[in-house]
Amino acid sequence: MRQDKIIIAIIDDHPMVIEGLKSLLKPEAAVYATVSFTRGMEFISFLRQNDVNLVLLDISLPDVSGIELCKEIKKISPETIVLGLSNQTERSMMLQMLQSGASGYLLKNVSPDELLTCIQEALHGLISFSREAKEIMGRPSKAGLNEVASITKREKQILELLAQGKTTAAIATELFLSPLTVDTHRKNLLQKFEVKNTAELLMAAVQQKLL
Amino acid sequence: MRQDKIIIAIIDDHPMVIEGLKSLLKPEAAVYATVSFTRGMEFISFLRQNDVNLVLLDISLPDVSGIELCKEIKKISPETIVLGLSNQTERSMMLQMLQSGASGYLLKNVSPDELLTCIQEALHGLISFSREAKEIMGRPSKAGLNEVASITKREKQILELLAQGKTTAAIATELFLSPLTVDTHRKNLLQKFEVKNTAELLMAAVQQKLL
DNA sequence: TTAAAAATACCTAACTATAGGTATAAAAAA
DNA sequence: TTTTTTATACCTATAGTTAGGTATTTTTAA
Structure with missing residues (x-):
């Protein structure tokens, strides 16, 4: 049952994204074997019984949050590399993913070249972003390094x-x-x-999914 | 230069979605020929010089709005069938697409089967929705029949x-x-x-997906 | 080519939020 | 058990919003 290819798991609830990723990885089929899931929990079950080298993880899944799933993956299998994948361009989301153990973040408009580069970089232990994601991360943050505002119950x-x-x-x-x-x-x-007023506050809260 | 296959154009700024769609259409390669574009205006140029039977049109493109592009397509080539394609689950967006001449609307979580079914239905002149899109359209709108507060451009x-x-x-x-x-x-x-103040206004707008 | 809708602009008074502080007691964490 | 965080409460002044109007011009649709 030995497997010498690099196992890449794709977790995304959109079949066409899964197909797209598989298709983009096909030229490297000699190196990468892919397996895909539309639900987070399905993957967790799989991961408990199989080795996975890298996960392309959609942040917005129907069953669990990408952040939580990422933490869970790293808990079960710390050596598995996780790359976040999303349409969401919020810095805070990217930072949360990194804090949860992800090795990088790709926006869904990633080009085929970038995708392969990022996967390779991540497998080599680097933190890797797609072009646009890098751009967003590179922007000076309003909140320094503290990213998401943590608020009290009150x-x-x-x-x-x-x-x-x-x-x-x-x-x-x-x-x-x-x-x-x-x-x-x-x-x-x-x-x-x-922020400087309630309007901005509410929009920020909505963006950070606090409302 | 005769072309007897059905020409399907895919317009989407995400390479992986394009790949995914092509891949999903591949089993029918004998019937469908695909061509893809990442920008709306590129497709418009193409359409002026080529016949296209059906367009899978992403609503959120970087250069032009899907609504406007749909109108433009139907103006240049009324016989071309347009199917809207988006992650956006707003009723109002779907309605606007239909009003702009689209023959249906697919959410990006469409299954491979649904995709093919919808394409066939649309080519036969029917209005066609993916499962989840149908569900959303079928829901009673909370604002009676005028649904979303209609606001002006200003x-x-x-x-x-x-x-x-x-x-x-x-x-x-x-x-x-x-x-x-x-x-x-x-x-x-x-x-x-x-509503009585800006805070409520913004939350209402967010709920109605106007923000 | 009219009628309707949208965009423009004004007025006053009352109300509410924002900026920039300080301070103390009660919970929670270290 | 000490330190930190959270929740409580206050002050002054300024800035900004909301309520309740009216009214003209410009666009758009019928």
């Missing part, structure tokens, strides 16, 4: 009420707090998200 | 700037308008969405 609660268009006063009444306290929480949210 | 523009956290004054400067005018537009938006 802040989350207030964020949700703000999203309902409630005023500081209304939120204070609802939560039995002083309006001044609610105001402080809102100010802290603005700081954490590095 | 309002959309202002909505986007509001989402960036810009103030009335800043928007006015940017659009060379009086702040009073911008304010009026914002007030009209609040009315149309039946």
Whole structure:
């Protein structure tokens, strides 16, 4: 049962993306063997019983979040290389993937050449990005290295009420707090998200899937 | 120079989607010949000099909007069948495509079988949707029959700037308008969405996929 | 070629949010 | 058990939004 090819697993819920990736990898069929999954949990079962050298992992799967799946993969098999794959161009998503153990991030508009290059780089232990992803990562970050704003329970609660268009006063009444306290929480949210008003705050929260 | 195969053009800016579609169509290679483009305008040039039976058109292209491109295709060559192709699950987008002359709409998670079925149906003059797209179209819309609040171009523009956290004054400067005018537009938006402040407005817009 | 819709612009007053602080008690983590 | 984080609350002033109007011009559709 010895396998001398490099095993690449593709996890994506779009059959046409799977086909596309397989097709792009076909010229290297002598080196790479591919296997594909449309659900994260299916892959996890597979991984428990098989060796996988590299995973091309779509971030937005129907069953589990890409971030969680990536962590799980690295937990089960630390030597398996994970490359994130997504249409989402948010820095924060890329950073979260890296923190979860991914070796790089490809946007779905990756060119065939880039794809092969990134796979090779990643297999050699490098961190690798597709052209556009690199560009996004290279942009100076507003938030330095802390990426995603981590908010407290109270802040989350207030964020949700703000999203309902409630005023500081209304939120204070609802939560039995002083309006001044609610105001402080809102100010802290603005700081954490590095935005200057509620409108921007909400959009940032939506982008980071907090709302 | 006679061509007896059915010519299918694929327009998508993601090489891997193009590969995927070609690969899915390969079993029918005796019937279908494919040609692909990553930019809308490239295809328009092609279409002016060649016959194309069916177009698989990605809605979100870098150069032009899918809606506009669809209209243009039907103007140049009314007999060419257009099938919209997208990740976007908004009803309104699907409706707009149909109004622009498309014969159907496929979500990118379409299965290989569905893809072939939809292509055949469309070539036979039917309106055709992928499974999930059909489901979305079949859902009762929450806004009665007028569904999504219809907003004007100017309002959309202002909505986007509001989402960036810009103030009335800043928007006015940017659009060379009086702040009073911008304010009026914002007030009209609040009315149309039946909300009372910008925060609610933005969340409603996000829900209706206008942002 | 009209009628309707969209875009423009104005007014006033009341209300609400934002900037830039400080400070203390209660939970949670180290 | 000490340190850090979270949650609480306050102050002053300025900036910006919202409510409730009216009104003209320019486009678009019938």
